[in-house]
Amino acid sequence: MCDRYLFKEFTQAFMVGLLTAMLLVIALKFQQATTQLARDHATVGQLLEQIYWDLPNVLEMALPVATALGAALATNRLARDNELTVLRGTGTPLTRIFLPFAVLGLLLAALGLVTVNELQPRASERRKQLLGMSQNLPGTMESEQTTRGGDSGEWLIQFQSGQRTSTTTWELQNLTMIQKTRVLLAAQARYDANSGRWSLQNVTEHRYDSQGVRTGQSTYPTYPTPLIARTDFSSTLPFWGLQGGFQTAERFQSLQAAARSYAKLGNKKQALISETAGWFKLALSTMCFVFALCAPPLAFKFSKAGSFAGVLLSIVIVFVGWNTVLFMKSVALSGWIPPVLCAFATHVLFLIIGLVLLMRAD
Known part of the structure; x- marks a missing residue:
């Protein structure tokens, strides 16, 4: 019964965060799509279709934000209303109380992986066709x-x-x-x-x-x-485009195969770029699980600061996590450390911080 209640609390806060994050990302992408499609004299229906096929990209950005926001807000509310105090009074440790959050974070990470590795490549091809790339290539x-x-x-x-x-x-x-x-x-x-x-x-x-x-x-x-x-x-892409951001349309398997092919040709630079793009394609989505583990103990620690603390903490967590992943991507492209280690170094760091805070709180 307690797990179901915590599950419901997290889900409600998560849905609010997901809707908010998606609307913000869609607003930014809507402006970009409007400019390009207006130049091509597109109809309103084509514009809406463009936004629809861009939803996998939106979800890639929104899921980690919503997970951090949902976990922090749910924990903050439970702590301020002394519900966590009651649960701890029964002898239940925080690690067990926050277990439903971890399970939900794992499920959201799996959803994110399916989104970026299966839905995103298919939607990208459809979106490019809509923009007329296959019919209006430059001479x-x-x-x-x-x-x-x-x-x-x-x-x-x-x-x-x-x-x-x-x-x-x-x-x-x-x-x-x-x-x-x-x-x-x-x-x-x-x-x-x-x-x-x-x-x-x-x-x-x-x-x-x-x-x-x-x-x-x-x-x-x-x-x-x-x-x-x-x-x-329609899938034409300058390979330097793989170096920036996370939203690479290629599947992880295709990027790794490309890396092996470039390595055979002796093109170490392109092999490194392809391998890095593949691993970091997975990095942001799996941060859902990390945020679901590290946000609750942080929100619990600062719950006395008020209801706004949950929102502020989730923003800080996402900002620090995002920029740490970007920094590690630069390290991976330098060739100093293998890309797979760089991609998940942020995950390990945040998990350690979350576990330390949990042990201290207990």
Whole structure:
């Protein structure tokens, strides 16, 4: 009965925090979407659809904020009304009292992982189509770009520059096509969107076994094997975009596969960027569990400061946590520490702080 009551208390505060955080993030994104879609003479329906497909990005930002806010507000209210004092008077330690919060935080972290790794990539493709990226590509693409394609087996396709020569054909330079067991390097390439066929010239093919060990190499003036890898370039993304923020549209598995492919080619910088983007894609969502553990003891400690203390503490927790994760991402990109350790260093630090505060309170 006590667990159910605590569950309800946390859920009510969490829903208030989630609605507030989502409205704030949507307001910011609404302004950006309005500017771009108005320039393309979009309808109100298209604008609303853009906001709908942006909801996974909104949830990625809002879930950790709402978790910290819900845990802090619920604990603050229970402490000020002496309900925690009554529970502790029965001999129940704080670690047991706050267990429902930890369980809810774990469930929210799982929801966040599904959102960023499954819903976000699908919604991103739909959002890009809505913005007309696949139909209104610039005539010339100069910076290094990466896209994906494939009818039978996924390809990672990277090119240095390219030009759209008609509504269905592209001419690309310095192309790299990466699959599980082979890497193709072509000086020039032509892509036909109608058939999905690639014509490659001046090609070097590197072959690998299932363990990633190179087994052979061949060169061709024109690649002899028919190559079909359909892409509408809607997933085109400058790879430097992976270095900033958390909202990377690629799945974690795809980013790790890209990192391994770049490592095979000897491109350590791009391999590090891809690996870092993959691990930090998971970092923010799993902070829900961390906030659910460290916010309650902090809110309990400062509950006498008034009802506003819960709100203030949740803001401080999120601000410090967010900036610590950003700092650790910079450390990971420097190559000093493995990205996976940097991604979850903040989690370990906050969990230790929460556990220390709990033990002292008991």
